[in-house]
Amino acid sequence: MLSYLIRRILLALFTCWAISVLAFVIIQLPPGDFVDAYISNLSASGSGISLDQAQQLRAEYALDEPIWVQYARWMRLILRGDLGMAMEWQRPVTEVIGDRLWLTMVVSIAAVVLTWLVALPIGIYSAVRPYSPLDYLFTLLGFLGLAVPSFLLGLLVLYFGFVYFNANIGGLFSPQYADAPWTGAKLLDLLRHLPVPAVILGIASMAQAIRIMRANLLDELRKPYVVTARAKGLSEWRAIWKYPVRVALNPFASTIGYTLPYVVSGSIIVSLVLGLPTVGPLLLRSLIAQDMFLAGAIVLLLGIMTVIGTLLSDLLLMWIDPRIRVDD
């Protein structure tokens, strides 16, 4: 058990390192660098800089050095807790990201929690009453949820919210709170705004989770221990709830592992559509500007948070499944 834990944590550390390399490489992939992008940006607005100035800029950010040297410098900075300067903004990356990273996680986790809250009861119902009218209805809705891209859904919701309710549904805060410091009222405002993006973001994984839960539970319902429970004198629902649902939750718990990354990456586009103050819009902009410190930091931080989420879901699985606990 302990050795499993250690193995699992080492694996998580290795994954984080792999993400940092990958993040760095992918950001370097497009031709040119920040200075090229900067120059073309400047010339588009009519001004320009000399070759000398460009060279000076490159030296400042060490862009003229070989890629592994650049990576090593970046890593050294990061290990010291310094994410570097956002070149385009001329401010430290941490400052530019600010609350956005946490808000990304809040939105993503809200989407995952909502996914569970909705998918579990529906999945259970569908398995216990398979091929019932409601099961068919949920299946249909589920396929719709899977098939409609979340950004499209976001646009639709915005449109209908605006046309029929004259309400602006986007964002995570009301205007008066957007730049206000954190207070209880601001938190409340956040909670009020959270459901819409959480639903839009979660709908696809919700549909998937319903299918998974339904299939798991259908398998478990056929197992003899369900008969045992009924033969003891437990009522049908209590027997189902205590035993097969509990067993079917195990493989389901491990789905957080891939739901979270899926939701986080989905949140980037949805945030853009809904105007959420998450890292999504920032990441897109930094990629266009080839602002490697900012983009690298965002990709790395998102990656690390997903690795932590996956690790937690594995620990959860270990905690709820005695078969894994003992076998090691």
Add this chain to the structure above:
Amino acid sequence: MGDRVMGDGVIGDEGGGAVRAPLLSVRDLKTYFFQDDGMVKAVDGASFDVFAGKTLGIVGESGCGKSVTARSIMRIVDRPGRIVGGRILLRSAKGTGSNEIDLAQLNADGAQMRAINGGEIGLIFQEPMTSFSPVHTVGNQIVEAIRLHRAMGKQAARDRAIELLRLVGVPRPEGRVDEYAHQLSGGLRQRAMIAMALAADPKLLIADEPTTALDVTTQSQILNLLVDLQERNGMAIVLITHDLGVIAEMADDVVVMYLGRVVEEGPVDDIFHAPKHPYTRALLRSIPSVDSPPRRKLPTISGSIPHPYNRPPGCPFHTRCPDVMPGLCNVVEPPLVPVALGQMAACFLYPEVRAATAAPEPAAGGGRTPAPLLPTAVGRR
């Protein structure tokens, strides 16, 4: 066991007389599965009695409806299965005289049925591996069974669970109670299962192939345990198996099922020494005996079990029966009536059965008369 009165629904119930009423009487039980692609008549008119302190063996080929019968009694038949007819009369000796409940009429998920399941009737079955939840300790599941039927605190129930495990011969029960099913051997698991079924001292234990998945030594240990427990607490046992050896060893009475129907019923000695129904005889011929020469192919029953979707009309066995009387067996369904003292059969070879139907004499259809067959059929083998 000659004291039974087994007319349709007429049960000896003289209250304190010499006739002892059976603990459980199943009458003309019908349980069908309604599926999109057809209806499966898993149990189609089964009748039998179970007496306190006795063991009733139910035998029959795979798929003949033994397990569905057991589940029907406990009202835990899986959807889309449903009891469509018949009565399941359970007598409880509470108060004076006997009061009987028709389990078939109860709400399957209602409080009364739930009090009976686990309280009056216990169930153990074949798969000892998967009959326990893999994510709850054995003790947790036994304690639950106890507390469902006894007003007991957690600690008292746990103590009782340990006692029960000790009773069924689980070594070191104080430790085992906190283990998971996958940590126990098959034999121990089946013992723990029995302990759970006995949680509330049921008067009837239904054992559905309790030893099929176990090796021979463990099998006989478990069977001995059941006999011991029965001697100790006087419970009735319904033992479902397709192992006639187990039946010979354990049962007082035997019910032979074929395609959802009881085709023969009687005391174990009579069934083995004077089987009446051609199906019973065929079953008995197919058990290996110590005296039979080695490497001789065992006789098997010719033909195969008809598919449950298209049950043959008339006697369900007529497609495979060596004594079939065309024009009768394939037209009319033979009722189960007494054909000898204490023994009942559903076969037109016997005049009692023919008399009990308004069926025409077989001459009407085939031209072959059953008369010449009778002497050999009735004579002891």
